Amino acid sequence: MFAEVLVNLALRRVDKIFHYRVPAGLQGQVETGSRVLVPFGRRKLEGYVVGFGVPPQESGIKEVAALLDKGPLFTPGQLALARWVAAYYLCPLVSALQAMIWPLLQTAGPRRVRGLWPAAGVSGAPQTPKQNAVWQLAQNSPGLTRMELARRAGVSPGLVNSLVARGWLQVEEQMVRRDPVAGTPLRPSPPPVLNVPQAEAVREIAAALDREKEQVFLLHGITGSGKTEVYLRGIAAALERGRQAVALVPEIALTPQMVDVFRGRFGGRVAVLHSGLAAGERYDEYQRIQNGTAPVVLGARSAVFAPLDRPGLVIVDEEHESSYKQEETPRYHARAVALRLARQYGAVAVLGSATPALESYCRTLSGGPYRLLNLPYRIARRPLPPVRVVDLRREYRAGRRGIFSGALQEALAERLSRKEQAILFLNRRGYATFIVCRECGLVLKCPHCDISLTYHANGRLRCHYCNYSVLAPSRCPACTGRQMGFYGTGTQKVEQEVRRLFPAARVLRLDKDTTGRRGSHREILDAFGRGEADILIGTQMVAKGLDMPGVTLVGVVNADTTLHMPDFRASERTFQLLTQVAGRAGRGDRGGEVLVQTYSPAHYAVDAARRHDYGGFFSQEMSIRRALGYPPFSHLCRVLFTGASEEEVEKAAAALAGFAAGGAVQVMGPAPAPLVRVKDRFRWQLVLRADAPQKLREAVTAGLAGYERQLRTVAVAVDLDPQNMM
Known part of the structure; x- marks a missing residue:
């Protein structure tokens, strides 16, 4: 039995499957989705089992050293989605896979609490007022320790011990959910009456759910037209058909308001996923999704990777937002991943916006692949503001x-x-x-980045790229002049x-x-x-x-x-x-x-x-855009080179440009990035343009193959369909 393992090294040269023999002691325990420890060279590395197969030759195959998790960390559907992300965005498969399962990797597991719980099968209640106070508190807040229970009930620990001795309370170790919305009141909200455009949009979405085939809708609704209510009705329709739903929002700032609205309609069936949660909260929400108790997922871009086994509806609210693009490896766009998720599961995707991205809106024209749903006026016919x-x-x-x-x-x-x-x-x-000396013209810049420092009201200058901070000087560092201007x-x-x-x-x-x-x-x-x-x-x-x-x-x-x-x-x-x-x-x-x-x-x-x-x-x-040949009339790929030596960075960019040039791909550059230095690393870039993403991937892959044989001292980041050119 040979496990196919991805080792946890996000390097292109090791972005492949390695075979390991599963020892007799781990037979039946190692499965697809397991995290294992494997020998790799002179080290032992963490790895992920992505399948089983026969290696080209069985001699010299090493054994799995240890099983690190009892159950699988990812589902077959997540693995399939990770393979697509890795192939489309030209990133290591292990990076794409870890983007799916990161809530499980950042904490030791569920929270177990050893505390006091009301004993089962006990009738009546303790007789004295103090005993009754402890009993009521234990029922309302199970899992408290003896000291916590005594302190909050205002009694002595001895009285708590007496209830334990009499069998009213029992000591147990139980798992306690770390709830990201604990303490937030649940405000049920009955569905309002839909206007005609809303009702038509909901009918279209429900009919598409019945067909159980991939369908993409662009919900173009002016601000205040009731797009959120269309989302909620669509989710309800998906749940009625035994399917799950995921809704993405672009900003964490939007999440609290949306959480209240979603919980008001679907109660505890809503799971929340975003980077603002504590690690334990993310872990527990992830588990609720995985075990089926939370069929509705609401969150920022990474929520598109939630472990759903039968998603029926995928919603991308404010689909035009550039914050859906991840700026670190894997450099995925959540909208593109959402569309792939819908295709993989035969689900319905709804992209909503008052100002759709040009790339999205043009796909609704002339029989394009997207179906346009319009909400042309505000709720209650309120006028748009002048x-x-x-x-x-x-x-x-x-x-x-x-x-x-x-x-x-x-x-x-x-x-x-x-x-x-x-x-x-x-x-x-x-x-x-920015701050400038009005005597010599010096602009105060970050010593680590090629950008001016921002003055804050607390008297400090701060770089918004590397977070460098220093007190604002009273004199110019160059000429010692006192005429410092704030602009x-x-x-x-x-x-x-x-x-x-x-x-x-x-x-x-x-x-x-x-x-x-x-x-x-x-x-x-x-x-x-x-x-x-x-x-x-x-x-x-x-x-x-x-x-x-x-x-x-x-x-x-x-x-x-x-x-x-x-x-x-x-x-x-x-x-x-x-x-x-x-x-x-x-x-x-x-x-x-x-x-x-x-x-x-x-x-x-x-x-x-x-x-x-x-x-x-x-x-x-x-x-x-048509005249200049920019998207949506073409596709772009930005290749960013960073390193400590500007000469080496420039040389690397020129080398890859030479390997990638030719054919149906136009290579622009190399040139310094608009921000030429960030965090003490110089930055040069190439921009490739073609009429299809596949041509860009082929050109970049060929360029990287040649580049890596010549120079390995510079980091290279590939960004297909870039949203940020800085």
Whole structure:
């Protein structure tokens, strides 16, 4: 009996199956999915059994040294999906497989508690008030230790011991679930009456579930049109047919609100998976999915790898979001994996967005593979909020050079006077985006990265790439001059200006600096939802998915932060962000308004967002993409080279470019990456373009084969269908 083992080395040269003999003592215990310890060279390494077979030759085959887990860590379906991820994204299979099972690898296992539990079969209750208090507490909170039970009941440990001696309580070791939503009240929500477009969308999804064949729907619904209710009805239809469902959201900030909605409809059948959970919570949620007690999975991108054995519905909410792309190996896109999952199981995929990615929307046209479902108006026919564009050039010429234009300042004052809420959006955190010496022109940069340091209100400069931090100097490090200028605006500076202009206003801020502590996303959003703040200031965390009926004003402090990035998707992302954040206004009965401040008021992305015109933006952006040959009219692959020596990095990039060039693939570069140094490593890149992903994979595979024979001192990262070109 020979086990086929993947060793835990994420290297291309060992990305293959190795055979090991299963010793007699482990026969019947080692199975597909087992984690084992195997000899590999002079070491013993962890490995994963992916099957059994006969090696080319049996002589010299080593034995499995030990079995590390009793049961399988992955299912046949997960292994099949991992093989697809590895092949499509050109990453080692072991990396793809570990992305599937990482909740099981980060903790020692289930939590076992040795505590006191109410004895079974005991009738009645203890007679004295103190005994009864202990008895009631043990029933409501089983598993507490003797000391915990005594302390919380306000009695002596001796009294607890007496109940144990009389048989009322018994000492047991039991598994206790680590619940990520413990303490959060369950608020059942009866399904509302659907409007006509919603009902039609649900009928289409249910009919596709009945066919039990792969079907992809693009649910194009304007902001506030009730996409979430369509998801919930689709999930209910899947459960009625004995199938499971997984729903992906792009941001952890959205997860608390969605968790409340999903639990309100499906109760304890919902499992939550995202990186913000503790390791033990992820493990227990994973086990609930695996044993079938949680047939509904809700989470961020990695939730697409949940161990479902019969998924019927796969939902990708805000499918256009670039955060669905993993920026580390394996560099997968959760939307693409979701579509593969649907194909593998004959399931229905629903991609939902008010601003679909161009690649997705064009697949609904002219008999494309996706079926378009439209939600063209808001719930209760509420109007979309009017959008006013404020030309910051005119403000500057008029002498108004602060953060807020006169129009936005007046609108904020009006909302505060009417006791209404406002959201201010700026996709930049910190206080000032860079510091420059006004005497010699030195810009303070991170010593480890090729990027300016961001000034924060606590007086420190911070690099948002490597987290390097230092106190801001009072003198220029180069010329010792004292004229240090603080330029640019971040969310901290916006908050300070709001407090200066409106000292009575209650202000909350939602960005990475305020949400580092566990549970802080929920606390901030819940407080704002309860009306405990008048103004919420935030980055893109506030731009999507939030349903706050009290918000009547949304202000975009600067729409240009994404518009002029060196990325061909800059216009698309700006349109999406503006449309999404505008959609937070006017969801209640009082209507709403949006003000967008920009130096580029005539840009087609800004103008289309002003008119809520997805079709107009789509047509103009597609004509530009067609002329330039960018996706969706081609496919791209970015190959990133990093190393300590820039000379070696450049040489490696040139070598691979030579091996990959020719045929139907266009090679652009090599060239320095826009961020040429990060964490003391230099970065060069190639961008390959072709009309099919397979041609890119073939070219990169050929290039890597030649490259690895010449130079191995530089790290190479392959990113197929890249979302980030920085």
